[in-house]
Amino acid sequence: MSLDSPISYQAYIGQQYIQHLISCERSKMGSRPSLLLRDEELAEIQKETGFSANQIERLYSRFTALDKSSTGALSREDFLRIPELAINPLGERIVNAFFRHSDEDRVNFRQFVRVLAHFRPVKKHKENRYNSREGKLQFAFKLYDLDDDDRISRDELMAVLQMMVGENI
Amino acid sequence: MAILAYLLLCLLVLPGSFFIVLVFVMAALGKSLGFRKTYVEFLLLLFNYGKERIERAAKRKEQRQAGEEEEDSDSDDASSEELNENKNSQVEEEILKEEGDSEAVEGEAQDQNQNKTGNFGRDDIFDFRDSFDFIQSGITAIVNDQVTQRFASEELRSWNLLTRTTRNYEFISWRLSLIWLVGFFIRYFFMLPCRVTICFLGTITLTLLTFFIGLLPQSAYRKKLNDYASKFSFRLLSRAFAAIIHYHDEQYRPTKSGICVANHTSPIDVVLLACDSTYAMIGQRHGGFLGILQRALARASSHIWFERSEMKDREAVARRLKEHVEDKTTCPILIFPEGTCINNSAVMQFKKGSFEVGGQIYPVAIKYDPRFGDPFWDSSKYSMLQYLYMMMTSWAIVCDVYYMPPMERRPGESSIDFAKRVKAEIAKKGGLIDLDWDGQLKRAPAKKEWKEQQQVQYAKKLVHSPRHLVQTADDSPNPST
Numbered sequence: 001m002s003l004d005s006p007i008s009y010q011a012y013i014g015q016q017y018i019q020h021l022i023s024c025e026r027s028k029m030g031s032r033p034s035l036l037l038r039d040e041e042l043a044e045i046q047k048e049t050g051f052s053a054n055q056i057e058r059l060y061s062r063f064t065a066l067d068k069s070s071t072g073a074l075s076r077e078d079f080l081r082i083p084e085l086a087i088n089p090l091g092e093r094i095v096n097a098f099f100r101h102s103d104e105d106r107v108n109f110r111q112f113v114r115v116l117a118h119f120r121p122v123k124k125h126k127e128n129r130y131n132s133r134e135g136k137l138q139f140a141f142k143l144y145d146l147d148d149d150d151r152i153s154r155d156e157l158m159a160v161l162q163m164m165v166g167e168n169i
Numbered sequence: 170m171a172i173l174a175y176l177l178l179c180l181l182v183l184p185g186s187f188f189i190v191l192v193f194v195m196a197a198l199g200k201s202l203g204f205r206k207t208y209v210e211f212l213l214l215l216f217n218y219g220k221e222r223i224e225r226a227a228k229r230k231e232q233r234q235a236g237e238e239e240e241d242s243d244s245d246d247a248s249s250e251e252l253n254e255n256k257n258s259q260v261e262e263e264i265l266k267e268e269g270d271s272e273a274v275e276g277e278a279q280d281q282n283q284n285k286t287g288n289f290g291r292d293d294i295f296d297f298r299d300s301f302d303f304i305q306s307g308i309t310a311i312v313n314d315q316v317t318q319r320f321a322s323e324e325l326r327s328w329n330l331l332t333r334t335t336r337n338y339e340f341i342s343w344r345l346s347l348i349w350l351v352g353f354f355i356r357y358f359f360m361l362p363c364r365v366t367i368c369f370l371g372t373i374t375l376t377l378l379t380f381f382i383g384l385l386p387q388s389a390y391r392k393k394l395n396d397y398a399s400k401f402s403f404r405l406l407s408r409a410f411a412a413i414i415h416y417h418d419e420q421y422r423p424t425k426s427g428i429c430v431a432n433h434t435s436p437i438d439v440v441l442l443a444c445d446s447t448y449a450m451i452g453q454r455h456g457g458f459l460g461i462l463q464r465a466l467a468r469a470s471s472h473i474w475f476e477r478s479e480m481k482d483r484e485a486v487a488r489r490l491k492e493h494v495e496d497k498t499t500c501p502i503l504i505f506p507e508g509t510c511i512n513n514s515a516v517m518q519f520k521k522g523s524f525e526v527g528g529q530i531y532p533v534a535i536k537y538d539p540r541f542g543d544p545f546w547d548s549s550k551y552s553m554l555q556y557l558y559m560m561m562t563s564w565a566i567v568c569d570v571y572y573m574p575p576m577e578r579r580p581g582e583s584s585i586d587f588a589k590r591v592k593a594e595i596a597k598k599g600g601l602i603d604l605d606w607d608g609q610l611k612r613a614p615a616k617k618e619w620k621e622q623q624q625v626q627y628a629k630k631l632v633h634s635p636r637h638l639v640q641t642a643d644d645s646p647n648p649s650t
Binding site for chain 1: 295297299300301303304306307308309310311312313314315316317318321606610614615616619620621622623624625627628629631632
């Protein structure tokens with residue numbers, strides 16, 4: 001929406017005013033101001049991960065829904081609050097995968113989407129480094145390889161097996 | 170000058186009081202002039218108009234984007250099917266389906282004999298790819314799980330001109346914003362004061378009437394009077410929220426003593442049901458506004474209000490319930506077995522306590538229309554007063570109440586199975602999803618036993634014979650060849 005004509009400028013001012021009213025109504029409700037995803041960021045993520053704009057927006061609203069303390073980043077508790085994940089025997093390892101490259105034990109949205117990008121299906125000629133077959137296998141491999149030495153030792157294997165069978169063997 | 174001010178006041182107050190008298194009369198008669206129906210139909214027209222404009226704007230945006238990208242990716246086809254009804258759930262399904270496919274791509278390449286359920290390799294040997302199942306369901310749960318979405322307001326398919334339902338507000342068009350602005354003023358400066366007044370008057374009416382009825386001696390006449398008074402007050406209160414309720418299958422309306430169970434979405438559920446029939450209620454004693462109502466009601470008929478500490482004593486609760494149900498002169502008692510508010514998209518686990526008592530169970534399904542106002546009370550986010558404020562500034566509360574034929578426990582059926590059966594019926598009638606998850610997951614973490622169940626399942630797959638537990642890394646098929 002270009003601002004060259006006077007009418008569209010009026011429209012722009014009107015829009016700003018309306019957005020101001022909206023944030024007033026929102027803050028009266030006591031709800032937090034929403035962290036909107038900026039267009040440039042969205043385009044960057046799109047290029048990097050290969051998700052479509054729609055999908056990224058859905059993931060973003062999922063991210064903010066999980067972020068109960070509204071800090072813009074997820075902690076391990078935020079993940080494990082999902083019951084289906086909490087009862088998954090490999091649940092904690094999966095959560096660890098998100099925290100591998102982050103410091104302070106928090107995952108921001110970019111890191112969140114990067115990990116999920118591994119799970120996009122492979123389309124011919126449209127692979128990128130996350131969802132290539134190599135990328136997917138890397139993800140699974142790193143789930144086992146705790147000490148990050150690029151090898152799965154017998155102990156590491158047994159650890160994962162233990163998680164999957166519990167007390168039953 | 171004073172005369173002018175006086176006239177102005179009269180001008181405002183006169184139609185106002187006429188309106189309020191009208192509301193009282195209509196509530197007393199139990200009839201409706203149809204104002205709210207016409208209002209709702211008008212709103213629907215408005216929403217449809219709004220939806221068209223949003224779709225048109227989104228289509229234009231999609232076409233622009235498609236022009237910019239060299240190749241259009243899977244879900245972004247600029248067709249109107251994307252934009253209407255199932256837009257959100259479709260996109261999520263695609264993300265999830267893609268994840269499922271990714272694992273399938275892996276398996277197919279390595280092992281020709283892989284079956285679609287993801288059983289990689291042979292059954293009694295550990296395979297690295299066994300973990301894929303767990304990883305897949307874990308990631309699926311992260312992207313979208315069945316439980317946590319029930320504890321937040323349901324998403325709407327198209328904007329209903331309330332600010333609080335827009336996730337990322339975008340400027341769509343001048344006209345839409347104008348409509349929103351007008352709606353904003355009407356809701357906050359015209360409807361809100363009216364509704365607050367009616368609510369206030371309704372509460373006073375309820376308190377006064379129940380007080381006087383409480384003074385009468387017990388008799389059938391008093392019960393009838395209480396019936397009438399309670400319906401009258403609750404109809405007033407329901408008008409305070411502009412509630413438009415459709416009762417279906419009224420022949421099954423619970424009138425005799427027994428237990429009435431319903432799905433729970435908000436405290437307003439009680440008001441809606443009580444407009445049509447008189448119920449005894451059970452619950453925790455509250456302070457504040459709810460406490461006033463509780464005490465008022467308790468004067469005129471028998472309800473069961475518990476102290477918080479007593480609720481923990483399940484036997485005491487069951488005993489009082491049983492006494493109440495066995496006394497044939499009492500009203501049916503209204504229970505919400507979910508134990509907490511769920512967002513009206515699903516029915517969660519029913520607690521078995523009320524199903525152990527015996528006697529007839531009258532199931533009722535309540536389904537709200539989310540386009541006119543979101544009835545879900547997110548008690549972690551909003552206090553009761555904030556919630557009422559939000560309800561009164563929504564457009565209206567439109568809901569369908571489905572009465573269902575009474576159900577009884579079959580001989581040999583456990584109360585848990587009986588609860589499940591009733592829940593399934595309610596979910597089917599109300600068009601809700603039937604979930605087995607516990608509503609208490611809103612506040613408490615998941616139980617360890619459920620994780621153990623999954624572990625047992627996997628262990629069973631492995632341990633056919635005790636000797637084959639794990640093949641060494643040299644023997645197992647190497648995934649990267």
